[in-house]
Amino acid sequence: DVKVTQSSRYLVKRTGEKVFLECVQDxxxxxxxxxxxxxxxxxxxxYFSYDVKMKEKGDIPExxxxxxxxxxxxxxxxxxxxTNQTSMYLCASSLSGYTRxxxxxGEGSWLTxx
Amino acid sequence: AQTVTxxxxxxxxxxxxxxxxxxxxxxSESDYYLFWYxxxxxxxxxxxxxxxxxxxxxxxxxxxxxxxxxAAKSFSLKISDSQLGxxxxxxxxxxxxxxxxxxxxxxxxxxxxxx
Numbered sequence: 001d002v003k004v005t006q007s008s009r010y011l012v013k014r015t016g017e018k019v020f021l022e023c024v025q026d027x028x029x030x031x032x033x034x035x036x037x038x039x040x041x042x043x044x045x046x047y048f049s050y051d052v053k054m055k056e057k058g059d060i061p062e063x064x065x066x067x068x069x070x071x072x073x074x075x076x077x078x079x080x081x082x083t084n085q086t087s088m089y090l091c092a093s094s095l096s097g098y099t100r101x102x103x104x105x106g107e108g109s110w111l112t113x114x
Numbered sequence: 115a116q117t118v119t120x121x122x123x124x125x126x127x128x129x130x131x132x133x134x135x136x137x138x139x140x141x142s143e144s145d146y147y148l149f150w151y152x153x154x155x156x157x158x159x160x161x162x163x164x165x166x167x168x169x170x171x172x173x174x175x176x177x178x179x180x181x182x183x184x185a186a187k188s189f190s191l192k193i194s195d196s197q198l199g200x201x202x203x204x205x206x207x208x209x210x211x212x213x214x215x216x217x218x219x220x221x222x223x224x225x226x227x228x229x
């Protein structure tokens with residue numbers, strides 16, 4: 001089975017802290033994604049990566065950056081956490097290509113910024 | 115830009131009954147895919163059903179089926195013989211036919227199943 005692992009399920013950080021959310025997938029997927037989920041807003045794409053060291057902004061990239069140094073790992077970075085970044089963050093991965101590739105999700109990371 | 119709209123924030127159904135969740139989308143593309151995802155309290159997103167836009171036949175997966183109306187840009191999910199385990203948040207999602215596979219989600223419908 002494909003596994004997308006988000007190492008931290010629950011985090012509490014202080015305003016202004018630098019925060020790293022880590023995601024690892026074990027199926028050699030080219031594409032990886034970071035989404036943010038908020039009540040009433042659904043899932044919104046922050047960033048995605050289609051290859052090592054390649055990234056593209058999603059719909060809400062402000063206040064975030066990402067790093068993909070290895071194919072299996074995609075990190076979301078909050079340079080200076082703010083209270084409006086309190087949310088659940090979901091990582092996902094998939095194969096590339098024009099076929100019916102399934103997107104697999106991690107279990108989410110709950111981040112509270114105080 | 116593509117958008118996905120779910121107009122029902124919450125729905126409720128009696129066990130063993132049928133419920134339909136609504137979804138509309140907006141796109142100018144001809145090649146795309148549509149999905150329904152289920153998110154139970156564990157927060158793990160589970161793919162329920164997928165529909166390719168080029169297929170006229172509505173997708174079916176056991177008790178789950180869709181009503182895909184391409185001209186109306188409507189993609190509703192029907193759950194038959196509802197079970198307690200169907201209680202979850204349901205998201206409708208759109209994906210362009212390109213290579214990057216990024217999904218655009220609706221705001222979700224929270225489904226409660228009454229025993």
